[in-house]
Amino acid sequence: MNKGIANFDYYNPTHIVFGKDRIGELATLIPTDKKVLVLYGGGSVERFGTLAKVREALTGHTFGEFGGIEANPTYATLLRAIELVKKDGYNYLLAVGGGSVIDGTKFVAAGALFDSEPINIFGSGIGEGIPIKEALPFGTVLTLPATGSEMNSGGVVSIVEKKAKLGFGSAVTFPQFSILDPELTYTLPKRQLANGVIDSFVHIMEQYMTYPVGGMVQDRFAEGLLETLIEIGPDVVDESNHDYNLRANFMWAATYALNGTLNKGVPGDWSSHGLGHEITALYHIDHARTLAIVLPSLLEIRKEQKGAKLLQYAERVWHITDGTDDEKIQAAIDKTRAFFELLGAPTHFKDYELGDEVVDALVSQLEKHGLTAVSERGDQTLDVSREIYKNAL
Amino acid sequence: MNKGIANFDYYNPTHIVFGKDRIGELATLIPTDKKVLVLYGGGSVERFGTLAKVREALTGHTFGEFGGIEANPTYATLLRAIELVKKDGYNYLLAVGGGSVIDGTKFVAAGALFDSEPINIFGSGIGEGIPIKEALPFGTVLTLPATGSEMNSGGVVSIVEKKAKLGFGSAVTFPQFSILDPELTYTLPKRQLANGVIDSFVHIMEQYMTYPVGGMVQDRFAEGLLETLIEIGPDVVDESNHDYNLRANFMWAATYALNGTLNKGVPGDWSSHGLGHEITALYHIDHARTLAIVLPSLLEIRKEQKGAKLLQYAERVWHITDGTDDEKIQAAIDKTRAFFELLGAPTHFKDYELGDEVVDALVSQLEKHGLTAVSERGDQTLDVSREIYKNAL
Known part of the structure; x- marks a missing residue:
């Protein structure tokens, strides 16, 4: 079984913005001509003031919000976000949260530009497993270190009625940037x-x-x-x-x-x-x-x-x-x-x-x-x- | 002096193509509409057949060659390469060699699009230290592991008459890709x-x-x-x-x-x-x-x-x-x-x-x-x- 080191490709274009007080840099990290949808989970990002900082940084942008992405994000919720993105013409996404919100945002980024029904992003007998070829650009503000989703191109989505958690990923679903502020973990x-x-x-x-x-x-x-x-x-x-x-x-x-x-x-x-x-x-x-x-x-x-x-x-x-x-x-x-x-x-x-x-x-x-x-x-x-x-x- | 971990940015978009027999992938790694200048050092890449493999992979491309980049690449030599790039309209560079050739190619990539005399890329009392804002795209085929230049954005150039070795770098001088084939080291x-x-x-x-x-x-x-x-x-x-x-x-x-x-x-x-x-x-x-x-x-x-x-x-x-x-x-x-x-x-x-x-x-x-x-x-x-x-x- 020891076959030695296999050939591999390494590619990771995510720009990590690490440290204290970096949320303000959203103003320049996202081009001002983009219409931004901010996605988040429950109330904690609101309660602890992270969303307020994000809103302040984005005052020069046109942006909307989509809350309620669950821990273990569900396909049903993400489908609603995809519909909102399409209807209102958002062309940049910003995830504010932990791995679930970031995974969900990745799925929305891919689903919004997907030729087929988004369910077909999955294989495993649930969908047709059609490869993701393009995705909306997106960035993240990480609040919970755990999944690595802030610097990779994969995600996991739950399909509740099938009792299934399924993965997806592609070369086009890396975050463009991720803000990693360790102080945001102080409220966890x-x-x-x-x-x-x-x-x-x-x-x-x-x-x-x-x-x-x-x-x-x-x-x-x-x-x-x-x-x-x-x-x-x-x-x-x-x-x-x-x-x-x-x-x-x-x-x-x-x-x-x-x-x-x-x-x-x-x-x-x-x-x-x-x-x-x-x-x-x-x-x-x-x-x-x-x-x-x-x-x-x-x-x-x-x-x-x-x-x-x-x-x-x-x-x-x-x-x-x-x-x-x-x-x-x-x-x-x-x-x-x-x-x-x-x-x-x-x-x-x-x-x-x-x-x-x-x-x-x-x-x-x-x-x-x-x-x-x-x-x-x-x-x-x-x-x-x-x-x-x-x-x- | 212990100030703790400082804020930082991490960004490294170089695509690493690691393993055996990957040079043939140059055919698709470089867009076919590019006019490619292949840069190399002395005779070893010719003698050991690496250049022959590169030429074969590039048969679908228009390309030229520039040899003779020294160990500790000199400003005088690189200036000649910059002139050739400008004169013949090359718009993609490919370094084949070790750190010296890659450093030199980075300098040529930046120098070819530089608004001022390329010497002004350097500071240290030699030039004016004007920041690099753009550079030609380039890839590398690494033959000598040593400098890391294949996956970073910096380089060092010698200015012989000043007995000086000077560094340069910028966010736009990362290789687009680097082919790392460990078997290419067998002739070292x-x-x-x-x-x-x-x-x-x-x-x-x-x-x-x-x-x-x-x-x-x-x-x-x-x-x-x-x-x-x-x-x-x-x-x-x-x-x-x-x-x-x-x-x-x-x-x-x-x-x-x-x-x-x-x-x-x-x-x-x-x-x-x-x-x-x-x-x-x-x-x-x-x-x-x-x-x-x-x-x-x-x-x-x-x-x-x-x-x-x-x-x-x-x-x-x-x-x-x-x-x-x-x-x-x-x-x-x-x-x-x-x-x-x-x-x-x-x-x-x-x-x-x-x-x-x-x-x-x-x-x-x-x-x-x-x-x-x-x-x-x-x-x-x-x-x-x-x-x-x-x-x-």
């Missing part, structure tokens, strides 16, 4: 901070914890980001700790966790997200918390297949030096689980008052969505996924 | 491979070895790249070792060493390059080899100012655990020197049959070029630089 509650740390951590693991191919730079970067999150995670989730560097390091690490740096030329195993999405769809548990349930269990069940990299993870990330290889690996998995628990995210279904009824239900959803042979080897069958869910009860 | 001699490793290593150190500001991602990435170069360096300089992963890791690490990732929001100390450039200008020693002379000596002289980061470097990069802090720091500096020597680069002037006459001569050049208060603190005066040169005799 502990739960969202923890979710951000865990989501970022698992993104890194999914690009790292595969069979080894010898991508040394990719490995070192992944390990460095994991070490950073481990080091700062416990302080980050202290919502009263407004140390600027702490939040800046969190924000930048979360962005790098999924901005197309770590996956270059190396395999990825996105099965934690795959298995986690089904948990969110059926039981409405926060996305990141589903990952905290799945990942430690998955690492235990897949110890053999991922042994070489697990050992490297134990030694380089957790600095475990004592014991046999097997002991080091188990210690690293235990530490991973303990890290999630320390951040406040339980790692078993029972912590959510869910019992063994979940296993069949979740496996059946995996089957329906075609996730029957996942992982970087394609050898994680439904039976293996069943073991992973069971091991997390 | 040991000396150039060693120069590439050392140049990359010192680029990283210059963005890392400053007073600490707590940029955890930046530090971890720098440390990971340094560890990678330390691990592979001795094998890379074995010119007969054509292991693909080895060369791929070298190429990618060298690009990341100076592609605008490591310096975001943190201070930099480019004084090794500053002091080294004067050595090249006066004594024609390879650029990287001048860095191998300067850096270990500089770290010794500047131990006090750089103590906190030197200790971090000792512990994290060289994994030195024994001894007092001072002993760890000295051990790390000794290992750095030994690493350069192992790669075949001497670290003292005497190894080049140069004696203490160099000190006054070099310090006088520093003074002439205004390098009188360098380093991240601006506290490396001419007297300190004199000590650094003396310590390297």
Whole structure:
């Protein structure tokens, strides 16, 4: 399986505008001849004054607003935004929020210029999977570090009636710019901070914890980001700790966790997200918390297949030096689980008052969505996924 | 001096085309309606067949060639290229070579559209330092990993009659694409491979070895790249070792060493390059080899100012655990020197049959070029630089 480093393309044109008090620069980041639609989620961006700053920066522009994009943005809501964009002739979008708002805005940007019904952006038996060829230009103001969506070209949308979360992406759906102001995270509650740390951590693991191919730079970067999150995670989730560097390091690490740096030329195993999405769809548990349930269990069940990299993870990330290889690996998995628990995210279904009824239900959803042979080897069958869910009860 | 992470902008639109047998993609990477000038250096790209592959890929394009760009490209040569571009109406440039050819091509791209005499792109008392506002589009085919020029917007040009090497750069002088084929390094001699490793290593150190500001991602990435170069360096300089992963890791690490990732929001100390450039200008020693002379000596002289980061470097990069802090720091500096020597680069002037006459001569050049208060603190005066040169005799 060790095929070495594969050919790859790296391209990421997003302009990152990082630091304190940068929202005012929206005035020049968006051309003044654009008609801007500002998209956001619930009331927090209004309540904490972020929207007010955005409105002030855009006083020289013509702009409108579209609120109410959900955590796990829904196709139905985004379709309404697409209709508004078309009807009122908006030609620039600005997402103000976290990954859900940014993912949703990406979908609106592509959907507004899509030749077919927007549902056909998706494949997976839901739509026709027609490639995105163009999209409206858009920028983002990030308020919640977690998904990396502010510096990548992908997104995930929920189709409620199908109980499905589906991904999309293209070379034309990178944000033109993203404003990353660490001070905007000062108003986040502990739960969202923890979710951000865990989501970022698992993104890194999914690009790292595969069979080894010898991508040394990719490995070192992944390990460095994991070490950073481990080091700062416990302080980050202290919502009263407004140390600027702490939040800046969190924000930048979360962005790098999924901005197309770590996956270059190396395999990825996105099965934690795959298995986690089904948990969110059926039981409405926060996305990141589903990952905290799945990942430690998955690492235990897949110890053999991922042994070489697990050992490297134990030694380089957790600095475990004592014991046999097997002991080091188990210690690293235990530490991973303990890290999630320390951040406040339980790692078993029972912590959510869910019992063994979940296993069949979740496996059946995996089957329906075609996730029957996942992982970087394609050898994680439904039976293996069943073991992973069971091991997390 | 610890001011924390500064505000920063990150923007890097270069499309990296990494891997085996990718030169053929030039046919589609460059629009067919462009008139292309291919720029290269000496005979090696011709001799080893790289130019033949480029010509074949460009059969659908109108193109011309300009050879003879020197290692340390000269203003006089680049001026001839600029005149050719203007006379024959080339509107796309393609650099085929290492950092010198790419730097030179960047200068030609900017110079061809510059309103004033191209010399005025430079400041430093040589020209008027007029900002670059536009440049011809250009791509690169990298043959020598070392300078990072394939994925950044800066360059260095020599002005022979002034014995000066001067930098330039702008937001419009990023390559549109760069083809990085690790197999193109298989024809490089040991000396150039060693120069590439050392140049990359010192680029990283210059963005890392400053007073600490707590940029955890930046530090971890720098440390990971340094560890990678330390691990592979001795094998890379074995010119007969054509292991693909080895060369791929070298190429990618060298690009990341100076592609605008490591310096975001943190201070930099480019004084090794500053002091080294004067050595090249006066004594024609390879650029990287001048860095191998300067850096270990500089770290010794500047131990006090750089103590906190030197200790971090000792512990994290060289994994030195024994001894007092001072002993760890000295051990790390000794290992750095030994690493350069192992790669075949001497670290003292005497190894080049140069004696203490160099000190006054070099310090006088520093003074002439205004390098009188360098380093991240601006506290490396001419007297300190004199000590650094003396310590390297």
